[in-house]
Amino acid sequence: MSKAQPQTLNDTADSQVVLQLDKLNKIFNAETPLQNHVLHDISLQVRRGELVALVGTSGSGKSTLLNLMGLLDTASSGELRIQGHLTQGMTEQQRTQLRSESIGFVFQFHHLISAFSVLDNVLMPLMLRYGKPSAEQQQYAEYLLNQVGLASFIHQPTNRISGGQQQRVAIARSLVTRPSLVLADEPTGNLDTQAADEVFSLFERFNVEHQCAIVIVTHDPRLSERCPRTIRLTDGHIVYDGASVDLPSLY
């Protein structure tokens, strides 16, 4: 495969493909006695507007894979493209720019800044990128908070709202930059069933309305079954990638 310049879009790329992985490997502590080959030849594509569950037992490599997809870590070998941009060979600055332009993150623990208001937490990715948010950006952040049912909480500090509400703030924050890809690592992992269902419904809604691709790690089969596609990892290998309705036989 030819090496495109990192900052140029690959003209031949299918514009519907948001994420493309080709034979990605991750080896921690390579060439030391602690060497751990965690991901093996991972190849997959995620297209615009897809909602994908990433499942597998603890230690199977889900977070490691999500961190690679989100440019939070680098692969040991293989190629990873985001919207046609080949990320291997990029400088840290180029990776940061691509990450902040194209990717939104939601983690199990929301990493909100407790002293800041709900609104300022949602605006944070824009503030980090552009400085003071514009009126339009502020309006969009308020629109998202309205969508996640938190319109009346926008000026509250985030330590005065519930865990489910905090996770909804984190979802609004992940969408404020209008990313083409949202990566969520067990976003409902520390929520009760009802809050988890509500948070998941928000992902479904944003997936349809904004056509952003979403890859969501979950241990909850009830939620993965609601994603049209499931990718299952076992010991760092993809053992299933297909329609979620066909998966239960593997559980």
Ligand SMILES: Nc1ncnc2c1ncn2[C@@H]1O[C@H](COP(=O)(O)OP(=O)(O)OP(=O)(O)O)[C@@H](O)[C@H]1O
């Ligand atoms: N920074 C690291 N250094 C060395 N090994 C690591 C590192 N991060 C993860 N690993 C190893 O990689 C393997 C996969 O870990 P990972 O966190 O990706 O699993 P996971 O599927 O997300 O598990 P869980 O469901 O428990 O979150 C584990 O064996 C883990 O010990």
Ligand SMILES: [Mg+2]
């Ligand atoms: Mg994990």
